[in-house]
Amino acid sequence: MKKASQFALIFILFSIFSFVHCEEPTDANKDLQKTMDSRMLEGIKEKLKSTTEEWDLIGPMIQQVLSLRSQSRMSAIGGGMMRRGRPRIDESDANRDNQDNNQRRDRFEQMRQQMESNQAPELKALKEALEHEVKSPDAIKSKLDAFRAYKETLAHKLNEAQKQLKSVLTIEQEATLVLSGLID
Secondary structure, three states, rough: HHHHHHHHHHHHHHHHHHHHHHOOOEEEEEEHHHHHHHHHHHHHHHOOOEEEEEEHHHHHHHHHHHHHHHHHHHHHHOOOOOOOOOOOOOOHHHHHHHHHHHHHHHHHHHHHHHHHHOOHHHHHHHHHHHHOOOOOHHHHHHHHHHHHHHHHHHHHHHHHHHHHHHHHHHHHHHHHHHHOOOOO
């Protein structure tokens, strides 16, 4: 059980990192992502003790749930953790390791830009409404309502995907996936 949870966590973290790390995924990144996906799903398959026939049905459903959970988590952080502009570095740091700092800043900036470019339109609209100098409460409220509706829709899709998955699982398989955090 612990191994399935670890696989799920590794998959989610790797997906988020690879998602935000580069503008265009390289073939090596795509191959690595496929390998990670495959290993994680094999670990889950093993934990579920499912046959090949069962897995043909269950595997895509698990992938759907993982994808929706990832989208839901990304919308939950809302990009608020990523500041605009470059991270502030004092002169002593800049003088000590200027090249390393520049590389870190460039990677950070690339990750921030990638995260922002892949945000839901509702999130982007809300952030833009908050960034205007003259803030209109009505505009902010309408954008906030739209963002909340988007999150509710995403939560509903996740809930439906989890229900569909549960409907084809044995009680032991369901318990395994509940303990691993893949379904509620």
